Amino acid sequence: MRRLFPNVYEGWLVVAASAFYITLVSGAINYGFGTIFIPLREEFGWSVAATAFAFSVRQEASGIAAPLVGIINDRFGPQRTVILGVFVVFGAVLGLSFIQNIWQFYFVMLMISVGTSSVGGAVGMAAVSTWFQRRRATAFALMTIGGGLAGVMVVPIAALVGYVGWRDAVRLEAVALLVAGIIPASTTRFRPPNHPQPMDGAERVEDGQVVRPAVQWGIPAWRAVRTPSFVMLSLGLAAISFSTATVTVLQIPFLESVGFPTSVAAFTVSFYALSSVAGRLGFGILADRFNARVILAACMVMSAMGLVLLPFVTTLWQVIGVLLLLGPGIGGTVPVRSAMIAEHYGSTYFGTINGIAVFVRTIGSALGPLLVGFAVDQTGTYLVGWLAAAAIMIVGLGAVAFERPPTALQAEWRGLAEARRAAEADPQRP
Numbered sequence: 001m002r003r004l005f006p007n008v009y010e011g012w013l014v015v016a017a018s019a020f021y022i023t024l025v026s027g028a029i030n031y032g033f034g035t036i037f038i039p040l041r042e043e044f045g046w047s048v049a050a051t052a053f054a055f056s057v058r059q060e061a062s063g064i065a066a067p068l069v070g071i072i073n074d075r076f077g078p079q080r081t082v083i084l085g086v087f088v089v090f091g092a093v094l095g096l097s098f099i100q101n102i103w104q105f106y107f108v109m110l111m112i113s114v115g116t117s118s119v120g121g122a123v124g125m126a127a128v129s130t131w132f133q134r135r136r137a138t139a140f141a142l143m144t145i146g147g148g149l150a151g152v153m154v155v156p157i158a159a160l161v162g163y164v165g166w167r168d169a170v171r172l173e174a175v176a177l178l179v180a181g182i183i184p185a186s187t188t189r190f191r192p193p194n195h196p197q198p199m200d201g202a203e204r205v206e207d208g209q210v211v212r213p214a215v216q217w218g219i220p221a222w223r224a225v226r227t228p229s230f231v232m233l234s235l236g237l238a239a240i241s242f243s244t245a246t247v248t249v250l251q252i253p254f255l256e257s258v259g260f261p262t263s264v265a266a267f268t269v270s271f272y273a274l275s276s277v278a279g280r281l282g283f284g285i286l287a288d289r290f291n292a293r294v295i296l297a298a299c300m301v302m303s304a305m306g307l308v309l310l311p312f313v314t315t316l317w318q319v320i321g322v323l324l325l326l327g328p329g330i331g332g333t334v335p336v337r338s339a340m341i342a343e344h345y346g347s348t349y350f351g352t353i354n355g356i357a358v359f360v361r362t363i364g365s366a367l368g369p370l371l372v373g374f375a376v377d378q379t380g381t382y383l384v385g386w387l388a389a390a391a392i393m394i395v396g397l398g399a400v401a402f403e404r405p406p407t408a409l410q411a412e413w414r415g416l417a418e419a420r421r422a423a424e425a426d427p428q429r430p
Helices: 010-044 048-076 078-096 102-119 121-128 136-164 166-180 182-187 228-257 262-287 292-312 316-345 350-379 383-402 407-425
Strands: 204-206 209-211
Touching (some): 010 102, 010 121, 010 166, 010 228, 010 262, 048 078, 048 121, 048 228, 048 350, 078 102, 078 121, 102 121, 121 350, 136 166, 136 262, 136 316, 228 262, 228 292, 228 350, 228 383, 262 292, 262 316, 292 316, 292 383, 350 383
16 A cells, blocks of 8 residues: 555555445444344344344443453554454354354354454554544544445345345355455554654644654553543443444334334435534544534534434434434544543553543443343333433533543653653763
C-alpha cells in the first residue's frame, strides 16, 4: 500500500485498511447475524432470550478478551494481532454453519468474539492514534464509518440466507472474511518514531515557524484505570453499549413483531446504519474542534430520545424518524469515545487502556439483548425493554456529564515524555 500510494500520508492508509475490515466484520457479523436470528429459532425452537443470549455471550467475551488483545497489540504490534484474529474469525464463523445444539452455538459465538476483538476497531484505533494528534477524532470517524456503511450488507445477506439457507450463507461469509483479511493485516501498523512524513500528514505552521508535533505520551494503564475519570467514562460507555447492542440484535425481530415484513425490517437496519455514518463523521469532526465530552453527551441525548419513541412506532415513516435520532446519536459516540480515551490518557498505552474500557463497555452489550429479550418473553411486548434501555442511557449520560480529565496525571506523564525526547535529542544534556 505504501508503494502504491507514496504521496499519501501513511496514517490515512492505516485508517483505510482498518475501515475496510471493520466494514466486512460489521456487515457479516454485527449486522448480518441479525438475519439468521429467526431461522435459528425456527430450526431449533429456541426462545428469544436463549437466542439473544448467544449474542450477549459474543459481546461479553469480546470485552473479556479486549484487555489481553490490547496488551498483545501494544507489545507485538497490530500486524500480528490482526493476522491472528483473521484466522480465529474464519474458523469460528465456519464452525457456526455446523452447529446442532445451543451449546455449540454459544461456543462458536464465544470464539467469534475473541477473533473480532483482534481484528476490530480497538486494534485499528490503537494504530491510528499514533498517526494523528490534531485530527485524531476525524481519523477515528473515517475509520469507523465502515461500521455504519456495513448496514447496507444486511439486505443482500438476508437475500442470500433466503436463497441458499443460513448455513451456506455463513460459510460464504467465513471465506470472504479470510480472503479479505490479508489487506488490513499487512497495512495496519504503529507510526515509527522517525517516520519521514509529518504528524497528521501536514506540518503545522504558526507565525511563519513550523510547530513541532507534541511528543507521544501516555499514562500507564494501571494508573489510568484508578482515576475517577476512567470510572465515570467507562460507566457512560457501558450504558451506550447496552442500547447499541440491543438495537443491533433486536431491531429486525421487533419490527417483525409489530407487523413489518422481513424485507422492510432489513431495509430499516440499512437506513439506521447509513444514518449512523452521518453521526460518526459529523460528531467526529466536531470533537476535534470542541469539548469531546459535550459532544458525547449530545449523542447520548439523541439516542435516549430515540429509544423512548421506538416502542410506539406504527408506520415506516415513524420508524425512519426515530432512526434519524438513534443512528446519528449512537454512531457519533463511536469515534468520540475513543478520541476521549486517547486525549485523556495518551497514545502510548492506548491499546491496553482502551481494551479495559471495552471490557467494561461490553458488560452493557451483554446485558442489553439478554434483559430486553427476557422482558419480551415475559410480557410479549418490547415496550418495557426499550424504555429500560432509554433509562440506562440517561444514567450513563449523568456519568459522562460529571466526568473530568485527570489533568495532574496528564501533566506528569507529558513532562516525562518531553524530558525523554529532549535527552534523546541531546545525549550530552544532564
